[in-house]
Amino acid sequence: MQIAFVKCHGSGNDFPLVDARALDLPEDAWVRLARALADRNGPVGGDGLLLLTRGDDGHAFGMRMFNSDGSEAETCLNGVRCTARLGFERLGIADARVLLKTSDAEARLQPELAPGVTTIRTRVGPVSTLAADVGLRIAEAEVIDAPIAGLPSARAFTAVAMPNPHLVTFVDQVDEAELVALGDWCEAAPALLPARGNVSFVEVRGSEDAPALFVRTYERGVGLTNSCGSAMAASTYAAARTGRIPFDRETRVFNRGGMVRASATEAAEVTIAGNATFEWEGRIEFDPASGALGALEVVARRPDEIAAWEGMLAGL
Numbered sequence: 001m002q003i004a005f006v007k008c009h010g011s012g013n014d015f016p017l018v019d020a021r022a023l024d025l026p027e028d029a030w031v032r033l034a035r036a037l038a039d040r041n042g043p044v045g046g047d048g049l050l051l052l053t054r055g056d057d058g059h060a061f062g063m064r065m066f067n068s069d070g071s072e073a074e075t076c077l078n079g080v081r082c083t084a085r086l087g088f089e090r091l092g093i094a095d096a097r098v099l100l101k102t103s104d105a106e107a108r109l110q111p112e113l114a115p116g117v118t119t120i121r122t123r124v125g126p127v128s129t130l131a132a133d134v135g136l137r138i139a140e141a142e143v144i145d146a147p148i149a150g151l152p153s154a155r156a157f158t159a160v161a162m163p164n165p166h167l168v169t170f171v172d173q174v175d176e177a178e179l180v181a182l183g184d185w186c187e188a189a190p191a192l193l194p195a196r197g198n199v200s201f202v203e204v205r206g207s208e209d210a211p212a213l214f215v216r217t218y219e220r221g222v223g224l225t226n227s228c229g230s231a232m233a234a235s236t237y238a239a240a241r242t243g244r245i246p247f248d249r250e251t252r253v254f255n256r257g258g259m260v261r262a263s264a265t266e267a268a269e270v271t272i273a274g275n276a277t278f279e280w281e282g283r284i285e286f287d288p289a290s291g292a293l294g295a296l297e298v299v300a301r302r303p304d305e306i307a308a309w310e311g312m313l314a315g316l
């Protein structure tokens, strides 16, 4: 079969995005498609696969997200922006509630972060800090800025379910080797965290008047990525909850791939505004039974969008 897709990114977190509203494939075929299309050594590559899916009475459309290892995540907030953009374009709308695996998100087209950079704001929540919701098998009900017994790190973490699981720690300076070692440990699905988790090291930057964070994330099912939207949202909530930034204050959240603007409320809702950049469109032959890909055909390129994003990065 032919699979048509858009190669997109949110803050450098990149994905093939498929309009799957009329595609009914067996579950294992989606896993095979994610592994094949997101394979960095394959013809497309990405941090995972996004599917625009059918909505229901309360949702104009939905999104499913598969990591590059084929595991399906509860959410992906960089991905929601890209998927919402495709949904908006296909349905001729500018805002929607987006149905996710176990929750939903509000998405709305926003004024551009920079000229030519399509920008979407998403709101999610309430997020949970219950250890059980994060998948931590510990006696404590919550982990807020505290060490986690059994984790091979003495750092203080805040555990947040977005609803996908996040462990956030605030550091003076991100040590990538330390982050990767801890992320790898979580990837082995230890008894402490059997469903694994996304791990973020976060630097608090900026000033009281203009708070900023820098977030570096080791993603479950992927590894180090340029950025992770749900991690930036979890980090913003964790920073506000632990008094590092104010609640309800827009905060610039930097990452390896760019920047979003985020804020968190005391009621545990988190808003993120960031880019949804479409770089090119392609189609590829896919065998659902074996997962084999055929030849790739690029059907459209979007150099203006790529240039607009690069222009914004240059100005950061």
Ligand SMILES: N[C@@H](CCC[C@H](N)C(=O)O)C(=O)O
Pocket (backbone or CB within 6 Å): 013, 047, 048, 065, 067, 072, 073, 074, 075, 076, 077, 078, 079, 164, 165, 198, 219, 220, 221, 222, 227, 228, 229, 230, 231
């Ligand atoms: N990059 C995403 C999160 C993708 C899912 C994550 N790796 C998980 O398994 O929970 C984002 O932008 O939120």
